[in-house]
Amino acid sequence: xPQVSIIGTAQIPVKKRYDESxxxxxxxxxxxxxxxxxxxxxxxxxxxxxxxxxxxSQKHVAALVADEAGLAGIEAMQVRATTASGAxxxxxxxxxxxxxxxxxxxxxxxxxxxxxxxxxxxxxxxxAKKEAPDGATLISLNALAMAQYIERYQTPANAFxxxxxxxxxxxxxxxxxxxxxxxxxxxTVLSSRFIVPPIxxxxxxxxxxxxxxxxxxxxxxxxxxxxTPVHILASAAASDRFRMSDRQDPLRLKASEVSxxxxxxxxxxxxxxxxxxxxxxxxxxxxxxxxxAVGFAQPGDGWRLAVENQIALDGAVPIATMGGLKAxxxxxxxxxxxxxxxxxxxLTGQAGQNQLPSPRIGLLQSIGGAGTAVxxxxxx
Amino acid sequence: xPQVSIIGTAQIPVKKRYDESxxxxxxxxxxxxxxxxxxxxxxxxxxxxxxxxxxxSQKHVAALVADEAGLAGIEAMQVRATTASGAxxxxxxxxxxxxxxxxxxxxxxxxxxxxxxxxxxxxxxxxAKKEAPDGATLISLNALAMAQYIERYQTPANAFxxxxxxxxxxxxxxxxxxxxxxxxxxxTVLSSRFIVPPIxxxxxxxxxxxxxxxxxxxxxxxxxxxxTPVHILASAAASDRFRMSDRQDPLRLKASEVSxxxxxxxxxxxxxxxxxxxxxxxxxxxxxxxxxAVGFAQPGDGWRLAVENQIALDGAVPIATMGGLKAxxxxxxxxxxxxxxxxxxxLTGQAGQNQLPSPRIGLLQSIGGAGTAVxxxxxx
Numbered sequence: 129x130p131q132v133s134i135i136g137t138a139q140i141p142v143k144k145r146y147d148e149s150x151x152x153x154x155x156x157x158x159x160x161x162x163x164x165x166x167x168x169x170x171x172x173x174x175x176x177x178x179x180x181x182x183x184x185s186q187k188h189v190a191a192l193v194a195d196e197a198g199l200a201g202i203e204a205m206q207v208r209a210t211t212a213s214g215a216x217x218x219x220x221x222x223x224x225x226x227x228x229x230x231x232x233x234x235x236x237x238x239x240x241x242x243x244x245x246x247x248x249x250x251x252x253x254x255x256a257k258k259e260a261p262d263g264a265t266l267i268s269l270n271a272l273a274m275a276q277y278i279e280r281y282q283t284p285a286n287a288f289x290x291x292x293x294x295x296x297x298x299x300x301x302x303x304x305x306x307x308x309x310x311x312x313x314x315x316t317v318l319s320s321r322f323i324v325p326p327i328x329x330x331x332x333x334x335x336x337x338x339x340x341x342x343x344x345x346x347x348x349x350x351x352x353x354x355x356t357p358v359h360i361l362a363s364a365a366a367s368d369r370f371r372m373s374d375r376q377d378p379l380r381l382k383a384s385e386v387s388x389x390x391x392x393x394x395x396x397x398x399x400x401x402x403x404x405x406x407x408x409x410x411x412x413x414x415x416x417x418x419x420x421a422v423g424f425a426q427p428g429d430g431w432r433l434a435v436e437n438q439i440a441l442d443g444a445v446p447i448a449t450m451g452g453l454k455a456x457x458x459x460x461x462x463x464x465x466x467x468x469x470x471x472x473x474x475l476t477g478q479a480g481q482n483q484l485p486s487p488r489i490g491l492l493q494s495i496g497g498a499g500t501a502v503x504x505x506x507x508x
Numbered sequence: 509x510p511q512v513s514i515i516g517t518a519q520i521p522v523k524k525r526y527d528e529s530x531x532x533x534x535x536x537x538x539x540x541x542x543x544x545x546x547x548x549x550x551x552x553x554x555x556x557x558x559x560x561x562x563x564x565s566q567k568h569v570a571a572l573v574a575d576e577a578g579l580a581g582i583e584a585m586q587v588r589a590t591t592a593s594g595a596x597x598x599x600x601x602x603x604x605x606x607x608x609x610x611x612x613x614x615x616x617x618x619x620x621x622x623x624x625x626x627x628x629x630x631x632x633x634x635x636a637k638k639e640a641p642d643g644a645t646l647i648s649l650n651a652l653a654m655a656q657y658i659e660r661y662q663t664p665a666n667a668f669x670x671x672x673x674x675x676x677x678x679x680x681x682x683x684x685x686x687x688x689x690x691x692x693x694x695x696t697v698l699s700s701r702f703i704v705p706p707i708x709x710x711x712x713x714x715x716x717x718x719x720x721x722x723x724x725x726x727x728x729x730x731x732x733x734x735x736t737p738v739h740i741l742a743s744a745a746a747s748d749r750f751r752m753s754d755r756q757d758p759l760r761l762k763a764s765e766v767s768x769x770x771x772x773x774x775x776x777x778x779x780x781x782x783x784x785x786x787x788x789x790x791x792x793x794x795x796x797x798x799x800x801a802v803g804f805a806q807p808g809d810g811w812r813l814a815v816e817n818q819i820a821l822d823g824a825v826p827i828a829t830m831g832g833l834k835a836x837x838x839x840x841x842x843x844x845x846x847x848x849x850x851x852x853x854x855l856t857g858q859a860g861q862n863q864l865p866s867p868r869i870g871l872l873q874s875i876g877g878a879g880t881a882v883x884x885x886x887x888x
Contacts, residue, residue, distance in 0.1 A: 187632040195750040203745035208586040227606035252567040365583035370575040
């Protein structure tokens with residue numbers, strides 16, 4: 129199987145709300161990624177988006193963005209796994225190139241969610257028969273997990289605060305981040321209002337608009353386009369029981385664990401080989417559980433990495449190095465593509481003030497729903 | 509690249525309306541396809557569905573169906589291209605297996621669309637800014653194309669009637685078809701009411717519920733599971749300008765033409781090598797235009813194949829051999845998977861009274877939107 133490489137990336141600043149249309153944002157970032165790769169066209173476009181059906185009354189967004197980008201004619205389809213839709217699109221682009229059937233592909237993520245109705249649409253990620261009717265939301269399920277975690281491990285009051293502090297600190301130097309000017313301390317986090325207890329405002333990623341794209345080709349061809357191709361060393365996906373309540377242990381993210389293990393096997397790597405971890409910090413509790421599931425901490429110890437500042441840029445496991453979902457922003461279908469762009473920045477020494485000292489390998493993990501479907505990619 | 513084969517298929521009878529839930533239908537047909545392949549589990553599930561966001565208030569349907577089928581743990585994602593969503597899911601399953609990254613995959617299609625709101629949700633396949641606000645629907649765009657065709661080629665009144673007659677005749681012996689008891693003559697078609705002139709009731713596929721699934725693995729492994737694997741000789745996709753009104757010639761289905769040409773090149777085949785053609789007869793005019801775009805007729809001559817009965821089981825280009833979208837039914841996201849099941853029936857001599865005389869090669873083509881995205885698969 130041919131190795132797959134990234135030869136172009138593009139991201140637009142995450143904003144609370146863009147006036148440009150979904151197709152315009154998607155097309156703009158697609159063209160910019162192609163320009164970055166030095167390509168006029170690609171063979172296929174795979175698009176991640178979760179909410180356009182409801183918020184833009186628009187399906188068929190992949191073909192729409194392809195046309196708007198001047199790429200009518202190419203293969204175009206939408207790939208979805210709710211909050212991990214961007215990672216799912218990336219995975220299909222990866223599979224297409226790895227198969228040898230598609231020479232060049234662009235994975236695009238775009239989401240315009242700062243609209244009336246976003247919360248109702250997001251809630252469709254849950255079981256519409258057995259969760260949503262009880263009033264459950266993505267936030268309430270995460271709150272439930274966080275409450276159980278606090279109860280089981282008797283964590284201190286400041287256990288989770290550093291996840292937000294770190295993200296906001298790293299976002300300050302990322303020109304594409306939604307929150308660049310905020311100075312966020314543990315104080316700020318712990319005095320912010322409760323959304324669903326024990327989740328506070330700063331434990332949550334914001335509702336926002338954004339778009340990002342990456343261009344893939346085989347490693348063999350990559351050198352034609354760039355001197356610094358970044359390789360996708362692994363791509364893996366796994367699911368869990370759909371509902372958190374059906375899982376033996378809701379605090380163990382099996383899909384995160386299984387997809388990470390698959391990825392580590394593919395790349396012949398271990399957690400200790402990972403220089404930084406772009407995780408799915410939509411809620412602080414998910415960061416904590418992911419650090420444990422992937423193997424950076426024992427169950428019950430994930431929060432210690434935060435408290436001990438091991439998640440900072442100079443820590444043992446830097447996370448959210450450009451601001452993460454919390455502070456760069458989480459325009460759902462685009463999020464994983466933003467993360468890939470940022471990982472390429474880190475791996476090619478273009479991360480500015482947030483640059484890690486010569487990182488060689490980065491891990492990306494995206495969560496669809498409340499831990500239901502997880503995608504892992506390793507870049508190097 | 510490894511060749512990909514079909515080792516299991518399953519379909520449930522298309523019905524006007526199922527009481528079972530979407531997840532139950534999807535899980536039932538997934539288990540049945542696995543049983544048919546003699547497998548307990550697969551590595552990945554790719555799901556085609558267009559309308560569950562609106563009609564079931566449910567996203568994340570791939571993971572939901574995987575869990576309901578007892579397959580929690582595996583990779584699961586949803587793939588979409590509106591009315592070609594089933595074919596898009598098949599294509600991703602194909603790419604995953606062809607890449608060597610996924611050993612066994614199930615492509616599942618499921619749709620429950622006999623619900624209030626189906627038409628509004630279907631209309632989101634069109635441009636929400638430039639088509640839908642004018643009152644355009646999939647039917648009205650097809651009516652426009654049909655009117656232009658009649659005008660340009662001065663076709664006789666009965667030019668399109670045989671598309672419906674043939675489909676309904678073939679459906680009579682298909683136990684999974686929605687319409688099995690109807691005797692439909694050209695008279696019936698031509699005296700049926702107008703939906704949007706010149707489209708009459710019998711020119712349209714019905715709103716209905718259904719689910720179908722196919723299991724794929726590499727050709728190399730296929731012999732372990734079945735003595736009669738059917739091979740996917742080609743898989744290709746293409747798009748066109750999104751809006752019909754932006755195309756140089758709205759009567760030329762460029763995406764159909766381009767994806768067919770790609771597929772013919774992959775398989776080193778030509779139209780004359782094709783023994784039967786499962787096309788996207790959601791509207792009679794699309795059948796006609798597809799016959800031309802794929803190369804079975806010259807532009808302006810597609811309808812002649814119908815009038816001359818060349819599309820019948822004993823004709824030169826048999827189409828809709830088990831009833832097609834019109835008479836087997838068109839549960840959107842499931843449709844292409846039904847077609848694959850039927851093609852396997854034909855290619856393995858299990859098509860009953862509709863059996864073609866030892867067909868070797870079949871062509872499948874699925875249209876997303878009004879000719880916007882087209883997927884072509886060749887089986888043999």
